[in-house]
Every structure is written in C-alpha cells, then in structure tokens.
Amino acid sequence: MQQTNAGAAVPAHIAIILDGNGRWAKRRGLPRSFGHRQGAKAVEPVVLRCRELGVQSLTLYAFSTENWSRPASEVDEIMRLLREMLQSAERYRGQEIQLRLIGDRSALAPDLQQQIEQVERESASCTGMILNMAINYGGREELVHAARTLARQVEEGILSPEEIDEKRLASALYTAGQPELDLIIRPSGEKRLSNFLLWQCAYAEFVFMDILWPDFTPADLDAALEEYRQRDRRFGGI
Ligand code: IPE
Ligand code: IPE
Numbered sequence: 001m002q003q004t005n006a007g008a009a010v011p012a013h014i015a016i017i018l019d020g021n022g023r024w025a026k027r028r029g030l031p032r033s034f035g036h037r038q039g040a041k042a043v044e045p046v047v048l049r050c051r052e053l054g055v056q057s058l059t060l061y062a063f064s065t066e067n068w069s070r071p072a073s074e075v076d077e078i079m080r081l082l083r084e085m086l087q088s089a090e091r092y093r094g095q096e097i098q099l100r101l102i103g104d105r106s107a108l109a110p111d112l113q114q115q116i117e118q119v120e121r122e123s124a125s126c127t128g129m130i131l132n133m134a135i136n137y138g139g140r141e142e143l144v145h146a147a148r149t150l151a152r153q154v155e156e157g158i159l160s161p162e163e164i165d166e167k168r169l170a171s172a173l174y175t176a177g178q179p180e181l182d183l184i185i186r187p188s189g190e191k192r193l194s195n196f197l198l199w200q201c202a203y204a205e206f207v208f209m210d211i212l213w214p215d216f217t218p219a220d221l222d223a224a225l226e227e228y229r230q231r232d233r234r235f236g237g238i
C-alpha cells in the first residue's frame with residue numbers, strides 16, 4: 001500500500017459525502033429542493049478552502065447510482081443544480097482547479113454530457129487541484145467498469161491476466177493517477193459509505209460529523225482536518 005500522506009498536515013486527497021440536504025429543508029418546513037439549492041451553495045467555499053490549503057484532489061459525492069430511486073422531480077432539481085455549477089465553472093478555472101466528473105455519465109442527459117465534456121476540456125490544463133464531482137457514481141459500478149476495461153485489454157491481447165495487479169486495477173478506476181484517498185468526511189450524522197469510493201477507502205481516515213451539508217462551512221472542514229491530524233496512520237505497520 002502506497003503511503004502518500006502519512007503524518008502530513010494536509011491530506012493529498014479528501015472526499016466528502018454531500019449529505020443532509022433533505023433534512024436541512026425538512027427542519028425548516030421547506031421542500032427538499034430548497035435543501036439541495038442550499039447544499040449547492042455550500043460547495044464553493046469548501047472547494048476554495050481545499051485549494052488554499054494545497055489539497056491535490058477533492059472528490060465530492062453529489063449523486064449516487066442509487067439516487068435515481070428518488071422522485072423524478074427531485075432528480076431533475078439535482079441535475080439542474082449540476083448544470084448551474086458547470087455553467088459557473090470558470091470561477092474554478094480562475095483558481096487553477098481542474099474539474100472532472102466521475103461516475104457513469106452515459107446515463108445522463110446528452111446535453112449535460114456535452115456540458116461536462118466542455119468543462120473538462122476547458123479546465124484540463126489547470127494544475128492547482130483536481131475537483132472530482134461524483135455524479136451517477138457508485139463504488140461497485142466503478143469496479144465493474146474497471147473490470148470491463150481490463151477484460152477488454154486481455155481480450156485484445158494487450159494484457160495478460162497475471163499482469164492484473166493492484167496498480168493496474170487502480171489505473172482503471174475513475175480516480176486513476178490521483179493521490180491515494182487520505183480522508184473521507186461524511187456530514188449529516190449517518191455513519192456509512194453508501195457505495196462511495198469502495199476501493200479508494202482502503203486506508204482512508206473517516207470523519208463523521210453531526211452537521212447537515214447545507215450548514216457546512218470551511219471552518220467545519222478545518223475541524224475535520226484537525227481530527228485527521230490527531231490520527232495515527234499505520235497502514236498495517238506498527
Ligand atoms: C444529499 O442530501 C444529496 C443527495 C443525495 C443527492 P440528501 O437529499 O440525501 O439529504 P437527506 O439525507 O435526505 O437529509
Ligand atoms: C449518499 O447519500 C449519496 C450522496 C450524498 C450523493 P444518500 O442520502 O443517498 O445515502 P443513504 O441513502 O442515506 O445511504
């Protein structure tokens with residue numbers, strides 16, 4: 001196991017599960033869509049704080065492969081907010097932030113796919129930080145996708161089954177080439193992964209927080225980082 005960031009003050013790769021939008025709205029007697037809108041507003045300050053701290057990769061879980069089971073109106077609202085975020089992506093480009101979408105984008109609306117490709121293209125040369133937006137992302141789907149990629153290479157004779165090792169599998173994941181995941185933060189009080197970054201979580205530190213995502217501020221990120229710094233990461237050693 002690669003020890004990318006043992007003992008380092010700033011994690012190289014942070015992932016956050018953007019959870020709690022619905023409950024935020026419910027507590028105020030508002031429709032869930034208000035919670036999603038407020039949740040979308042909470043994203044930028046946290047992204048910029050990560051950039052300022054020198055984080056190399058930030059992965060945000062915004063829509064899971066299981067979230068399609070929600071009412072169509074709610075799914076539409078989340079996709080609308082994603083479009084809005086992509087439309088204002090040049091603000092991130094100004095900060096040298098490269099945007100990528102991770103997940104199965106083939107299920108998204110064709111115009112949204114085009115918009116994603118355009119934003120990825122336009123920010124491809126940014127070297128300050130990678131922002132992975134996990135949309136229609138599932139950890140199991142990612143592993144299936146990777147298995148298919150490798151199987152195709154074996155079929156084409158480019159690869160032998162014996163050559164498939166951890167490094168090769170990691171290079172077939174959506175996060176290929178990015179630093180090992182150091183820290184995963186889940187606000188909202190839930191203590192589960194919900195199919196997020198199953199492979200990448202192998203040696204990540206977990207911080208669960210009793211705050212709903214729309215209320216999450218850079219100060220909460222700092223608090224999570226403080227907790228991270230207290231952890232003794234051993235990677236199986238002593
Ligand atoms: C996270 O907030 C956003 C998505 C999953 C898209 P939720 O909508 O899951 O909020 P809660 O968990 O119901 O409060
Ligand atoms: C996980 O949250 C997915 C995202 C935040 C995008 P969910 O709200 O979908 O997870 P569960 O259903 O509580 O496990």
Ligand code: MG
Binds near residue numbers: 019020021
């Ligand atoms: Mg939720």
